[in-house]
Amino acid sequence: MSADTLSHVTYTLDLNPDELLTTTRTVRKRLDLERPVPMELIRECIEIALQAPSGSNRQTWHWLVITDAEKRAAIGEYYRRSVEQYLAGPGAAGKLHADDPERGPVQRRVGDSVAYLGERMGQVPVLVIPCLKVHSLPAGNQAGLWGSILPSAWSFMLAARARALGTAWTTLHLTYEQEVSELLRLPEDIRQTVLIPTAYTIGTDFKPAARQPLDEVLHVDSW
Template sequence: MAVPELTPEELLTTTRSVRKRLDLDRPVAPELIEECLRIALQAPSGSNRQGWHWIVVTDPELRAGIAGYYRKGATAYLAAGGASAAGYEGERAATQARVSDSARYLAENMHRVPVLLIPCLEGDVTQIPPQVQAGFWGSLLPAVWSFMLAARLRGLGTAWTSLHLGYSREVAELLGIPPGYSQGALIPVAHTIGTTFRPAPREPLETVLHHDRW
């Protein structure tokens, strides 16, 4: 499936969290994932340490195991009101309702996603002082975003998820992640159903912009 050529602005504004439009029945060629990861490796990292590692999970049993832990985390999150429309009105409430519905859909179908990507970073985040944790994750998050942008250009959909991290120890054991490495996210990857994505509705810039002071 060819993706229309995108300008940089179109790429940045139409790379969405894809859940219901993931094609759960179409395999993803390993070469596509590796192309995206090579691009991701060009991202900056603190002191150029490049301490990232990438676990590409396609084995059905391993995907099912990861999905089971994700489902537990998502169930608790949604039950607590995460992603709900409560407190919103009008179109924003409708948008949040759709987000909640799609989050539930992904939790129920994560095991069917053909590729699960878990980016890891050297270092145990539980042992890192709070004042430097932003820098720690800053050595991984830009690379993951680069992967997601590269995936969009290749007709692949992704979504940033992290609800499995409540069971990170169990997932580490399942995948053989050694001590001293921290999981940063769980990225489902699949071809998309259709390639047309639009910019999402956002609050006006004026409501979040501050000059010099809050």
């Protein structure tokens, strides 16, 4: 990115690259639902996100930023319905590893926070939906297709974190993808990927999350 492009960017948090990468959390309960988010900050985050890689450098991405209260409420209602269905199923976060003394309590907290956001998605000041222009979905491997937008979505979340904004990686709204597409008047060849609620956070003291030990998931040269 050129110096001219970066000239207007103001970072609000002093984070080195490792800190940024390891403390960008999915934020649900600590999103500030009352504080407005300046559109200029969102534009800065998307401008940075557009530096992410895309297949063959096609850059067939589009970004929907929803600030209208009625549209946020409508999307929030679709999300709430989908969360309700998800939490009732056997694969819900609060039910996974329920008997594991270490992971069980963490998963129950995740399930509780999912339910919390499910009731409040429509109240989040800004909803961001990265989209991809797709004429038809390939029948086979789609990694290259979605790999052309998901790194950009993650870059948006990192840029938001650097500006004291919180985000969450959510996809449950896609149960109602057609309804949301009609609400937002999307062309037929535009597919939604992830729904990213974006707001200032209540505090900025996020820490690395507990993860599986590296040696349990690392394989060198063969399985």
